[in-house]
Amino acid sequence: MAPEGVATVLRPSPLPGFVETPFVQSIVERALTYMAAGFPVHFRGASGTGKTTLAMHVASKLDRPVVMVHGDEEFSTSNLVGGENGYRTRKVIDNFIHTVLKTEEDVSRSWVDNRLTIACRYGFTLIYDEFTRSRPEANNALLSVLQERMLDLSAARDGESYLRVHPQFTAIFTSNPEEYAGVYKSQDALRDRLVTLDLELFDEETEVAITQAKSGLxxxxxxxxxRIVHQLRASGACEFLPTVRGCIMLGRAARVAGCSIAGADPRFRSFCLDILASESSRGGSASQTSRVKTVLNDLMDRC
Amino acid sequence: MRGVSDLKGLADMRTALSTHLRSRSRDKGTPYQEVFSFGLEGLRLERELELVAKRQDRVRRRLAETRKVVEARIGQIRGAAPSDSPPAVTGDEQGPSSHLWQTMTVKY
Known part of the structure; x- marks a missing residue:
C-alpha cells in the first residue's frame, strides 16, 4: 500500500506470450509515430479488438511511467485534475499569563492533485481507458492540455494557477463505438485533437496466435x-460478432476440461453453445439465441 | 515571596520584573509556555515547508526549461528539427521527484 501522499504509477510489461504479429506491429508503429509527432492517439473499436492491451503496449514502448484513468459516468473535472480533500486544522492556546487566555483557530482545506495533474507535471504517459464512458464535459480539462500544453488549475489550489505540461507528457485514449450501451458521444473538440485509429477484429493469424498463447492449446x-468463430461471424446470425475473447474462453475451458476440440465431444459442443451464443446477443432474446445455436450446431457437425 | 531578599535561586526570578509580580509556579506554567513556544515553532516550520515546496516547483520548472533549451540546441547542432518541435517520447529519467510516487508493474 502506498504511503499517504505518494502516488502510484504503472509500468506496463508484456506477458511472456504476448503476441506481436505484423498486424499488431503495424498498429503500434503508426501509433508511436503519431505520438513522436506530438499527437495523442485514440484507439476506437468494438469490444474485444484489443484497444486497452494495445494502449498498454504502446505506453510500454515509450518507457515512461504510466497513469491510467478509466472513464465513468460519475467522473468530473476534479477526478482528473484534483480537488479539495480533507481539512487541516491549527489551534493555538496561549495562557502564558494566567489572567489572559488567547486562542487562535484556523481551518483550511487540503488540495490533492489527481492523475492528470500528476501526469502533466512529471511527464508521464496517460492512458484514458474508455473515455467516452465519462460525460463529455468532464473531459474539458484535456482540451487545453492537448492543444496549449497547459493545465488550468482551480483557484482553490494554493500556488500556481496554471501548470505547464511537461514536454514528455503523452496521452493514449480508448473508446467503444457510440452505439454501445453506457457510452456517451465523444466531445467533438477533444476528438479533433486526437489521431483516431479505428480497430477492427484481429486477422486470423493474430487470433490463432493469441488464442494459443492465452489458452495454452x-x-x-x-x-x-x-475457424468456428470466423464461420459464425460470417453466417450473419449474430447481433454482435464474437471476438477473440470468445476464442480464449473456449480454449481455456476446453483445456481445463481436457476435452478434444471437435464437435463430436459433447462437452466442447456445450462450451461453444454457452460461450458463443451468449456473446452474440445483447438482450438474450430466445429467438436470437436459438438462431445462433442452430448455426453453431451446424458448424459443430461439420467440425 | 515577599521581596527580592526572599528569592532562593534564579528560577524564582524567571518572570519577576518587580517585587509586586511573581511568576506562576513552575508546575502550572510550563505546559502553557510549551504550548505557546512549540506552537510558534510549528508555525515557523509550516511556513518553511511551504517555501521549500514553492522553491522545489520553481527549480523543477527551470530544470524543464533548461532541458528543453539543451534539446533544442542539440537539435540545431545536428541539423535536426527546430526547437519548438515536439520532444522525443522515448527515454529517460525518473528525476529527483521519483520519491513522490511508487511504481506498480502491470502485466498485459
Missing part, C-alpha cells in the same frame, strides 16, 4: 476454435 486446436 496446440496450434491446430487454436486454429480449429478460431
Amino acid at each position: 496446440e496450434q491446430a486446436d487454436a486454429e480449429r476454435i478460431v
Whole structure:
C-alpha cells in the first residue's frame, strides 16, 4: 500500500506470450509515430479488438511511467485534475499569563492533485481507458492540455494557477463505438485533437496466435476454435460478432476440461453453445439465441 | 515571596520584573509556555515547508526549461528539427521527484 501522499504509477510489461504479429506491429508503429509527432492517439473499436492491451503496449514502448484513468459516468473535472480533500486544522492556546487566555483557530482545506495533474507535471504517459464512458464535459480539462500544453488549475489550489505540461507528457485514449450501451458521444473538440485509429477484429493469424498463447492449446486446436468463430461471424446470425475473447474462453475451458476440440465431444459442443451464443446477443432474446445455436450446431457437425 | 531578599535561586526570578509580580509556579506554567513556544515553532516550520515546496516547483520548472533549451540546441547542432518541435517520447529519467510516487508493474 502506498504511503499517504505518494502516488502510484504503472509500468506496463508484456506477458511472456504476448503476441506481436505484423498486424499488431503495424498498429503500434503508426501509433508511436503519431505520438513522436506530438499527437495523442485514440484507439476506437468494438469490444474485444484489443484497444486497452494495445494502449498498454504502446505506453510500454515509450518507457515512461504510466497513469491510467478509466472513464465513468460519475467522473468530473476534479477526478482528473484534483480537488479539495480533507481539512487541516491549527489551534493555538496561549495562557502564558494566567489572567489572559488567547486562542487562535484556523481551518483550511487540503488540495490533492489527481492523475492528470500528476501526469502533466512529471511527464508521464496517460492512458484514458474508455473515455467516452465519462460525460463529455468532464473531459474539458484535456482540451487545453492537448492543444496549449497547459493545465488550468482551480483557484482553490494554493500556488500556481496554471501548470505547464511537461514536454514528455503523452496521452493514449480508448473508446467503444457510440452505439454501445453506457457510452456517451465523444466531445467533438477533444476528438479533433486526437489521431483516431479505428480497430477492427484481429486477422486470423493474430487470433490463432493469441488464442494459443492465452489458452495454452496446440496450434491446430487454436486454429480449429478460431475457424468456428470466423464461420459464425460470417453466417450473419449474430447481433454482435464474437471476438477473440470468445476464442480464449473456449480454449481455456476446453483445456481445463481436457476435452478434444471437435464437435463430436459433447462437452466442447456445450462450451461453444454457452460461450458463443451468449456473446452474440445483447438482450438474450430466445429467438436470437436459438438462431445462433442452430448455426453453431451446424458448424459443430461439420467440425 | 515577599521581596527580592526572599528569592532562593534564579528560577524564582524567571518572570519577576518587580517585587509586586511573581511568576506562576513552575508546575502550572510550563505546559502553557510549551504550548505557546512549540506552537510558534510549528508555525515557523509550516511556513518553511511551504517555501521549500514553492522553491522545489520553481527549480523543477527551470530544470524543464533548461532541458528543453539543451534539446533544442542539440537539435540545431545536428541539423535536426527546430526547437519548438515536439520532444522525443522515448527515454529517460525518473528525476529527483521519483520519491513522490511508487511504481506498480502491470502485466498485459
